[in-house]
Amino acid sequence: MGEILMIMLAAVLTENFIFSKFLGICPFLGVSDKPSTALGMGMAVTFVMTLSSAVTWAVYYFVLLPFGLEYLKTIAFILIIAALVQIIEMFMKKYFKALYEALGIFLPLITTNCAVLGAALINIDSGYNLISAVVYGMFSAIGFTFAIVIFAGVREKVMFASPPAIFKGVPIALVSAGLLAMAFAGFQGIEIG
Numbered sequence: 741m742g743e744i745l746m747i748m749l750a751a752v753l754t755e756n757f758i759f760s761k762f763l764g765i766c767p768f769l770g771v772s773d774k775p776s777t778a779l780g781m782g783m784a785v786t787f788v789m790t791l792s793s794a795v796t797w798a799v800y801y802f803v804l805l806p807f808g809l810e811y812l813k814t815i816a817f818i819l820i821i822a823a824l825v826q827i828i829e830m831f832m833k834k835y836f837k838a839l840y841e842a843l844g845i846f847l848p849l850i851t852t853n854c855a856v857l858g859a860a861l862i863n864i865d866s867g868y869n870l871i872s873a874v875v876y877g878m879f880s881a882i883g884f885t886f887a888i889v890i891f892a893g894v895r896e897k898v899m900f901a902s903p904p905a906i907f908k909g910v911p912i913a914l915v916s917a918g919l920l921a922m923a924f925a926g927f928q929g930i931e932i933g
Contacts, residue, residue: 744875747868751879757855758887759924764855768888769913771846778892780839781846782885784828786878789856792821793877796860797870817860818851825851855884891920 757763764785771781796817804810829847832840840847850856859880863873894916903912 744872747872747876748879751876752883752886753924753927755880756883756887756924756927757858757880758884759921760928761855761858763858764853764884766849767846767853768884768891769917770849771843772888772892772895772913774842775889775892775896777839777842778888779885780836781843782881782888784832784843784847785850785853785856785884786881787828788821788824788850789859789881789884790874790878792817792824792856792860793863793873794870795820795824797863797868797873800864813864814857814861817857821856821860822851855880887920887924891917894920 755761758765758768767781767785772778796813799816799820800810800813804813804816825848828850829840832843832847859877863876866872866876868876895913898912898916901912907915
């Protein structure tokens with residue numbers, strides 16, 4: 741149980757995919773205009789990352805490894821992630837039309853979101869068992885969601901500020917992201933394990 745708790749804390753805080761590993765930056769910057777949209781994207785990423793962690797782990801250990809095809813893991817994982825994203829995209833289009841339209845092009849981009857692929861590869865490289873892999877995938881996605889929602893809130897507040905003209909738009913968003921990353925770097929000193 742202690743190992744699972746360490747994986748959970750590390751995935752959300754000390755090894756946050758956005759602020760520590762710098763994975764998943766495209767949707768982080770692209771969908772973080774409103775907290776509601778950011779939360780929707782985070783929930784979609786959480787679903788895909790959690791499910792893909794389980795499926796990729798099983799495919800690796802029950803298909804690729806026994807047949808000596810480990811070198812195909814990246815291609816296989818990308819195909820699995822793409823299939824899962826297609827399923828969630830069809831589901832959201834049917835049942836959550838407004839969120840589907842708000843996410844726009846960023847929903848299909850989950851397929852190429854390096855955070856999702858990164859979680860699957862880290863699970864294998866770390867030698868996690870199935871439960872640890874699923875926990876790592878889920879809490880990495882929760883950390884991703886946490887980061888993107890916080891950043892959306894910051895961006896919403898910055899819209900009402902009056903930064904110098906040179907900082908308006910993307911520059912102030914990047915400065916804000918840098919400040920948040922520095923704040924999360926403070927968790928690096930926490931000894932987990």
